Amino acid sequence: MEIVVCIKPVPEAETRLRVAPGGATLDAEGVKFVLAGYDESALEQALLLKEALAGSKVHAISFGPAPRTEEVLRAAVALGADLATWVESPSGSAVDPIQVARALAGAIAAIPHDLVLCGKQAGDDEAGLVPSALGELLALPDFGSVVDLRWDPVTARFKFLRSTDAGGERWEAATPCVIGLQQAWNDPRTAKLPNILKSRKAAIAKHPAGPDLPGARSEPQGFELPAPRTGARLIEYKSPQEAAQTLVRILREEAKVFP
Amino acid sequence: MADFSLSAEQESLRDLARKFARTEMAPHAAECDRTPRFPEEIYRKAFDLGLMNLNVPVDYGGSGLGVFEACLIVEELAHACGGMTTSVIANCLALEPILLGGTPEQKDRFLKPFCAEYNLASFCLTEPSGGSDAGSLKTRARREGDHYILDGEKCFITNAPHASLYTVFATIDPALKTKGITAFVVPRSAVGLSTGKDEEKMGHRASSTSTVRFEGVSVPVADRLGEEGAGFSMAMRTLDQTRTPIGALATGIAQAALDHAAAYSLKRQSFGKPISEHQAIQIKLANMAQSVHAARLLTWHAAWTIDRGAKGTLESSIAKCFASDAALHVADEAIQTFGGYGYMKEYPVEKLLRDAKLTQIYEGANEIQRTVIARELLRQYA
Amino acid sequence: MTGPILIVGEVQNGHLSGPTLEAISVARSLGGSPSSLVGFVAGHDSRSTALEFGRFGVSHVWVARDPTLDSAPIAALALYIAAAATKAGAETILVGGTTLGRDLMGRLAIRWNAAVATGVTEVRRDGAALQVRRPIFGGRATETRRLDGAHVALALRPHAFPAPLDAPVDPVIEDLPSVPLPAAWLAPRRTGTETSAEGAGPSLGDASIVVSGGRGVRTAENFQLVEELAAALGAAVGASRAVTDAGWRPSSYQVGQTGRSVSPQLYLAVGISGAIQHLVGMLSSRVIVAINSDASAPIFRVADYGIVGDLFQIVPALTAEVRRVRAL
Incomplete structure (x- = not known):
């Protein structure tokens, strides 16, 4: 099975966010970029499928600027991806997730793909637009918020649970399709040191992003950080009962969140 | 041209070590220290990820890293737990004599099967009657035909109770002093080899330390490293290679102490404000930061010197000595920053002081380091 | 437009x-x-x-x-x-x-x-x-x-x-x-639907109140305390990764970086220290309440209200108080 995994470099969770000059975006200066959390699960899922299905290949693909994009691709190779394609971001300008999906779709269309796996969203912009846009662009069915993805060799179909607000939906789908993974019920592996060293020498294919298409688009105008939290108002009490009564009273009368 | 930036490869190695340290080691550090417990499952994972036999070339199944990369990794590991780090890197020390003095046949025979699986090795130099005075060791090796018979006792041997391989330094004739010292590779299975009880230590309690006794242990001549009498220089060259990572280990402990102290100072209130706003604490933190920074740069410089092919005795001695003193000082100041809480075992900083102390003692006590530094220094003026 | x-x-x-x-x-x-x-x-x-x-x-x-x-x-x-x-x-x-x-x-x-x-x-x-x-x-x-x-x-x-x-x-x-x-x-077929765990209470995604438990709950059995409070409030139940990693509750409970993101009106964190990986899954909740025995836990820096104390005493008292008030 030819498995394409779309991955994105995002600032590591511990990053102290700062506003870039101009005020519209994150200041990426000095920020350490890592593989996005859901994408890491998606890659792990791809590797598990590859290990279960002899002859499979995992092709990691990422859109973005140097050096962070190349770095997450090398990280994917160190984890076990067989091939890596870097869709070069045309400029440093902030991009619309739909433009990203168009660029990725252009690259994916040119390579074999029985399954296109993505994280359901990235931890930075939290847009979650790429999986369904890829589905439309590649004319494939797509499924977002998927957990528990399995391949059934007997029916030659994927079986999975799509997490919804009301619970979940069980699905079966044949290849090719696009899956946005919410949580692989897996524990993403850690790359081994020798594989990290090997990944430094791996070939990364480059694919041009194509022109930025005119038309509908979204453009960032502001990036704001919340006022620093002052810390919790601690409830003083002499007994657990008093603590409970005080909290319930505050939630009802002040915060007004009690049903 | 000096360049202090890390390459992408070096960064990714450091990231690996940091992730392992944070997710696998740190959560168990307090428990392994308190119990104490030798967390073999963690060491196995370290091996699986390639974090164990760092200095062994890839051809023999190791990671084939230079000293600089090893230092980056060791600092990150030690940030989580000094004791576990000592056990993880003990193989580097124990296998270095084979790398330095072994024939290609010996390297093939000893290193390949050893590195193919999780195995621990111990470096057996120190004896009950002396560590720093390595030239006067008492363990004897008597030649009998195509074998040597080893008799004697080694002490403070890291990982000894769990090791499957020992590199042993013994003398063929005490009268020859350093020129009689000879190195051997001895498997755990050798008849007459036994290890003592696990020592109860002040720090590095996740590591295991014991005596190793040799009672008529027969070692084939084929398992001798180098010529008779070549052992002393092999041991010293080994320590030249491994001293710098001890500087990195100490730096990791010092950085952890600074991190704890700075974070605590921001949330601990006194006189109506966080103690970080008191100048007394600010000066403390500033001094700690200077020590940590200097320790790291000295370590990096020594590692860089050695990786360029120089012996680096002066540089590595300075790095090890300074960083270990810094670790003790910074851990001490971290406890002071925490006040009474710092003295309590419930908080993480008192362990750092206990762990830091060993870095001044092992792999060449700081007194010896200073002797070496002075000797190298005065040579330039003579 | x-x-x-x-x-x-x-x-x-x-x-x-x-x-x-x-x-x-x-x-x-x-x-x-x-x-x-x-x-x-x-x-x-x-x-x-x-x-x-x-x-x-x-x-x-x-x-x-x-x-x-x-x-x-x-x-x-x-x-x-x-x-x-x-x-x-x-x-x-x-x-x-x-x-x-x-x-x-x-x-x-x-x-x-x-x-x-x-x-x-x-x-x-x-x-x-x-x-x-x-x-x-x-x-x-x-x-x-x-x-x-x-x-x-x-x-x-x-x-x-x-x-x-x-x-x-x-x-x-x-x-x-x-x-x-x-x-x-x-061609793809939907073969079934599942409602949230036990069919009781709202799911994490659409609940206006979420009660989550963390490592401080200590055992799978104790996690019931969290669920009882949630039931009293008509809330969904969440958990930190420590809980799902320990197997006390399934991964579907996990709130955080690799689990669900929630933004309810009220988020109650019980025995959760507040690692950043958890916080990014719930920070946009309107009101955050933390109950934890460690006053220095990071969760108190992001919470609006906090109770420093033993959750094994506070949570049952809170459940009782919620039931009492709602019965009025």
Whole structure:
């Protein structure tokens, strides 16, 4: 099975966010970029499928600027991806997730793909637009918020649970399709040191992003950080009962969140 | 041209070590220290990820890293737990004599099967009657035909109770002093080899330390490293290679102490404000930061010197000595920053002081380091 | 951009869902007169829900009765929605803060050539365009985006908007002509649905109150304390990764970086220290309450209210107090 995994470099969770000059975006200066959390699960899922299905290949693909994009691709190779394609971001300008999906779709269309796996969203912009846009662009069915993805060799179909607000939906789908993974019920592996060293020498294919298409688009105008939290108002009490009564009273009368 | 930036490869190695340290080691550090417990499952994972036999070339199944990369990794590991780090890197020390003095046949025979699986090795130099005075060791090796018979006792041997391989330094004739010292590779299975009880230590309690006794242990001549009498220089060259990572280990402990102290100072209130706003604490933190920074740069410089092919005795001695003193000082100041809480075992900083102390003692006590530094220094003026 | 606004109706228990009502609120706040508010609902038996749109001032409702939609992938639904938008001459499509809303946006962006945004918490007109605000980085920042183009589609963030007041109109209800669906899209089969764990209480995604337990709960059995409090509050139950890693509760409970992101009105963190990986999954909650024995736990830095104390004493007392108050 030819498995394409779309991955994105995002600032590591511990990053102290700062506003870039101009005020519209994150200041990426000095920020350490890592593989996005859901994408890491998606890659792990791809590797598990590859290990279960002899002859499979995992092709990691990422859109973005140097050096962070190349770095997450090398990280994917160190984890076990067989091939890596870097869709070069045309400029440093902030991009619309739909433009990203168009660029990725252009690259994916040119390579074999029985399954296109993505994280359901990235931890930075939290847009979650790429999986369904890829589905439309590649004319494939797509499924977002998927957990528990399995391949059934007997029916030659994927079986999975799509997490919804009301619970979940069980699905079966044949290849090719696009899956946005919410949580692989897996524990993403850690790359081994020798594989990290090997990944430094791996070939990364480059694919041009194509022109930025005119038309509908979204453009960032502001990036704001919340006022620093002052810390919790601690409830003083002499007994657990008093603590409970005080909290319930505050939630009802002040915060007004009690049903 | 000096360049202090890390390459992408070096960064990714450091990231690996940091992730392992944070997710696998740190959560168990307090428990392994308190119990104490030798967390073999963690060491196995370290091996699986390639974090164990760092200095062994890839051809023999190791990671084939230079000293600089090893230092980056060791600092990150030690940030989580000094004791576990000592056990993880003990193989580097124990296998270095084979790398330095072994024939290609010996390297093939000893290193390949050893590195193919999780195995621990111990470096057996120190004896009950002396560590720093390595030239006067008492363990004897008597030649009998195509074998040597080893008799004697080694002490403070890291990982000894769990090791499957020992590199042993013994003398063929005490009268020859350093020129009689000879190195051997001895498997755990050798008849007459036994290890003592696990020592109860002040720090590095996740590591295991014991005596190793040799009672008529027969070692084939084929398992001798180098010529008779070549052992002393092999041991010293080994320590030249491994001293710098001890500087990195100490730096990791010092950085952890600074991190704890700075974070605590921001949330601990006194006189109506966080103690970080008191100048007394600010000066403390500033001094700690200077020590940590200097320790790291000295370590990096020594590692860089050695990786360029120089012996680096002066540089590595300075790095090890300074960083270990810094670790003790910074851990001490971290406890002071925490006040009474710092003295309590419930908080993480008192362990750092206990762990830091060993870095001044092992792999060449700081007194010896200073002797070496002075000797190298005065040579330039003579 | 003042043309008609299409609101995609989702049905829950036979009624328009809470998130759909929030979408109607937003449509009305954008200055839409009843004549410019258009509803969409799918399903072969959707007349009653179509009528419900009228209660909140939506004057025209398009109904997609194609029975294949009941079990088809979202791609098929997106086709019908785009068809309805075209019929209605809509310039804007609004969907509630649900999984569906998010999954529709990428499709509509391409199929309907729309500028799109998800997880929107504020919308206002900006000349010919729409300006939206949305929390990003797990609620650690908020971005403002300008959506330019002839078409805009938005998926909202749950609980970010009020329910609309009644403004009854008698809606025109029209069936959409059937749209040919590519065979490939109909091949995948929905083989079943599952409701949230034990079927009790709301799910994490749409609950207005979430009670989560962490490492401080200590054992799988003790986790019941968290569930009892949640039951008393009518809340969904969440957990930190420590709990799911330990196997005390399944991974589906996990709130955080690699689990669910939630943004309820009230988030109660019980025995959770507040690692950043957890915080990014719940920081955008409106009110955060922490109960933890360690006063220095990071959770207290992000919480609005805190109780420092033994959760094994505080939580049962709190459950009892909630039951008492709700029984009044």
